Structures are given as structure tokens and as C-alpha cells.
Amino acid sequence: MIVLVWSSTISLHGITIEIRRMCDHGGTCEAGDFFFDHPEALDALRFATRAFEPFSDTLLAIPSTPGWTATFENPDNGIETIQLQNLSVPANTLILYAGGYDMPGNQVGEAGPGKTPAFTLNRGSGVVTGPTANDFTPWGGSIAFDTLDNGAPRNWHFDVDTLPAPGEIDFLTIAFHELSHAFGFGTAPSFDNLNSSGQFQGAATIQLAQSTVSLAADGNHWASGTTSPPYADPPLSALTASLVLGRRRVLTPLDYAALADLGWQVPDKLLGLLGDIDDDGNIDGRDFLRWQRSVGNTGVGLLEDADGSLEVDDYDLWLWQTNYGRKTTSNSSFAAVPEPCTIPLLFLSGISILRCRPLRQISRYR
Ligand SMILES: [Ca+2]
Ligand SMILES: [Ca+2]
Ligand SMILES: [Ca+2]
Ligand SMILES: [Ca+2]
Numbered sequence: 001m002i003v004l005v006w007s008s009t010i011s012l013h014g015i016t017i018e019i020r021r022m023c024d025h026g027g028t029c030e031a032g033d034f035f036f037d038h039p040e041a042l043d044a045l046r047f048a049t050r051a052f053e054p055f056s057d058t059l060l061a062i063p064s065t066p067g068w069t070a071t072f073e074n075p076d077n078g079i080e081t082i083q084l085q086n087l088s089v090p091a092n093t094l095i096l097y098a099g100g101y102d103m104p105g106n107q108v109g110e111a112g113p114g115k116t117p118a119f120t121l122n123r124g125s126g127v128v129t130g131p132t133a134n135d136f137t138p139w140g141g142s143i144a145f146d147t148l149d150n151g152a153p154r155n156w157h158f159d160v161d162t163l164p165a166p167g168e169i170d171f172l173t174i175a176f177h178e179l180s181h182a183f184g185f186g187t188a189p190s191f192d193n194l195n196s197s198g199q200f201q202g203a204a205t206i207q208l209a210q211s212t213v214s215l216a217a218d219g220n221h222w223a224s225g226t227t228s229p230p231y232a233d234p235p236l237s238a239l240t241a242s243l244v245l246g247r248r249r250v251l252t253p254l255d256y257a258a259l260a261d262l263g264w265q266v267p268d269k270l271l272g273l274l275g276d277i278d279d280d281g282n283i284d285g286r287d288f289l290r291w292q293r294s295v296g297n298t299g300v301g302l303l304e305d306a307d308g309s310l311e312v313d314d315y316d317l318w319l320w321q322t323n324y325g326r327k328t329t330s331n332s333s334f335a336a337v338p339e340p341c342t343i344p345l346l347f348l349s350g351i352s353i354l355r356c357r358p359l360r361q362i363s364r365y366r
């Protein structure tokens with residue numbers, strides 16, 4: 001007998017990001033484990049993954065056999081290299097191991113893509129390693145958050161619907177930033193191949209910015225003060241190396257353009273004015289009314305589907321809410337000019353330095 005099943009678990013969008021608490025893998029989650037102490041952090045991290053789930057890449061499943069080894073940095077200590085034998089990864093899915101530990105100084109997050117001991121998996125049809133890499137298809141990776149600030153609990157703001165208070169560090173901002181590293185921003189060979197003497201020269205990025213965009217000296221972030229077109233009042237990107245306490249930054253069209261350039265199939269909706277439901281160049285109450293009339297609808301090409309996830313849903317509303325009041329500039333010329341006020345602000349208000357580093361060379365097996 002053949003049973004046809006139409007299940008709501010059939011994914012409407014391209015990819016699924018499965019978050020696994022590292023402490024569940026290692027044994028028992030208990031007091032002292034970041035995601036045990038802060039269950040709301042897991043909800044916020046899962047919310048942040050929705051920024052990537054509209055990507056429509058086709059990623060092959062990785063069966064548990066024949067044997068292979070998934071390698072990643074332990075997000076509960078940042079030191080140990082974890083090697084998992086025969087990890088099973090469904091098609092169009094990435095698995096991220098999440099945890100926390102006391103990072104040094106002002107560092108508040110760290111993440112990276114997973115590897116096999118020697119190389120990055122190829123689950124697609126592009127090239128993922130070497131000087132011609134033009135795609136990125138990891139099995140997943142790991143993501144970690146800081147637990148303590150000079151011995152005291154780190155002052156996280158976990159709520160995604162409210163902005164952080166002065167002095168708080170916005171978890172959603174850090175989650176977007178670190179997830180982008182796990183997705184290859186600053187970490188993928190296909191990203192590095194587009195770094196020409198500190199200028200990022202991906203085609204989608206150039207099309208949006210009308211120029212190459214400066215990278216930070218570390219080659220893993222945008223230069224300090226980088227803002228995104230096509231806004232009249234362009235927002236700062238979340239993918240700079242340091243962020244100001246008490247502020248929220250979200251993924252901007254520029255960030256999505258870079259992710260598209262390193263190989264992700266990013267919906268066009270994410271490369272323009274985010275949250276502009278009716279596509280008229282500003283984000284106002286009419287967009288909300290239109291969303292309200294269409295919420296729950298599914299399908300391709302829906303104007304009200306602000307993120308291109310093929311469903312008019314609460315994330316589209318969040319995009320609208322986050323970008324409310326913004327509009328496009330009539331003249332879309334753009335330059336990623338560091339804002340002169342940024343550096344003094346950083347010193348006055350304290351900085352949170354976000355670092356990422358590629359997985360270190362594997363010299364041992366466990
Ligand atoms: Ca710390
Ligand atoms: Ca791809
Ligand atoms: Ca509008
Ligand atoms: Ca949507």
C-alpha cells in the first residue's frame with residue numbers, strides 16, 4: 001500500500017537549521033551550561049536561524065554510513081576539537097552544536113562551519129575548496145556564546161521583540177553575526193576567494209553597493225562602520241568585528257548579498273529593502289495591513305512573503321517591525337564609508353569584540 005502524506009513538517013522553505021545543545025550531546029544539561037541556565041537563549045537562537053532558512057539551496061543528505069567524521073570546535077569550551085563518527089545529516093539540513101563558555105575579555109561569541117578532518121563537505125554541485133571555490137555546503141558546525149563578564153554573568157538581552165537596554169548585549173545580534181560565520185562569512189574558501197586586497201568583490205555585493213566593499217583587516221568581517229544600501233538612512237551591518245553595547249543590529253541586504261556571493265541561494269527579497277511588503281520603497285502601516293490580510297498564505301512569489309520563505313508568516317512581520325519607518329534612497333549610490341563617530345562611540349560605551357576563527361588544524365583524534 002502506498003500512503004500519500006501531506007504533512008506540515010514538509011519544509012516550504014529551502015533549508016532547515018537544527019540546533020543541538022552541546023550539553024545534551026556530552027551527557028546531562030545542568031546548571032552552569034549556558035543553554036540550561038538560559039532556556040530563552042535557545043528560543044532566540046532558533047528565531048535567528050530563520051534569517052537563513054529561506055535559502056533555497058539543495059544540499060545532499062549525509063548518511064551515517066559509509067563512515068565519516070564530523071569535526072567542530074567544542075562550543076562549551078572553545079578549546080577542544082570534537083570528532084563525531086558517522087553523523088547522519090538529512091538533506092537540506094545543517095546541524096549546529098550550540099553552547100557557551102567564559103570567553104576572554106570582550107569577546108561574546110564564536111562560531112564556525114563544521115568540517116571533516118581535512119576538508120569541507122561538498123553537498124551541492126559547486127566547488128567548495130581551493131582557489132576556484134564558488135559554493136559552500138557544510139554539514140553544519142558550532143556556535144558559542146560568552147557566559148561571564150569578569151566573573152559576573154554576562155548581561156545578555158534575550159528577547160527578540162524588544163531592544164536591549166543600555167549596557168546589555170543583544171543576543172539576537174550576536175546570533176545573527178555568529179550564524180553568518182557558520183554559513184561561511186569570513187570562513188568559507190568561496191568567501192576568501194572574493195577578498196581582493198581587503199576589498200570584497202562578489203557580484204551580488206557589487207551590484208547592491210555599486211562598488212566593492214572594504215573588509216576589516218582580519219578578512220573575516222566588514223570594515224568598521226559598514227552600512228547597507230538601499231536605505232535612505234542606511235543601517236550598520238551586524239557583520240563588523242565589534243558592536244556597541246545596548247544596540248541591536250540585524251542582517252542587512254549587504255550581508256545577504258555576501259552570503260549569496262559565497263554560494264547560498266538567497267531569495268531576491270532579502271537583497272532589497274527588508275520588510276517592504278508592498279514594494280513601494282518605504283516601510284509603513286500599509287505594509288502591515290497587507291501582511292495582515294495575507295498571513296498564512298503559502299506559495300511562490302507572494303509579495304507579502306517579505307523574506308522569500310514561501311510563506312506569509314510571523315518572521316515577515318518581524319522584518320517589517322524591525323525596519324519600520326525606513327525607506328529607499330532615490331539615488332541608490334552607496335559607499336561603505338566608516339562613520340567618523342563610530343570609533344569614539346566604541347571607546348565611550350565599551351565594546352564587545354566578536355571573533356571568529358577557523359577550526360584549527362586537527363592534530364589528534366578522539
Ligand atoms: Ca567572558
Ligand atoms: Ca549553494
Ligand atoms: Ca511599503
Ligand atoms: Ca515569509
Ligand SMILES: [Zn+2]
Pocket residue numbers: 177181220221240241354355356
Ligand atoms: Zn565575527
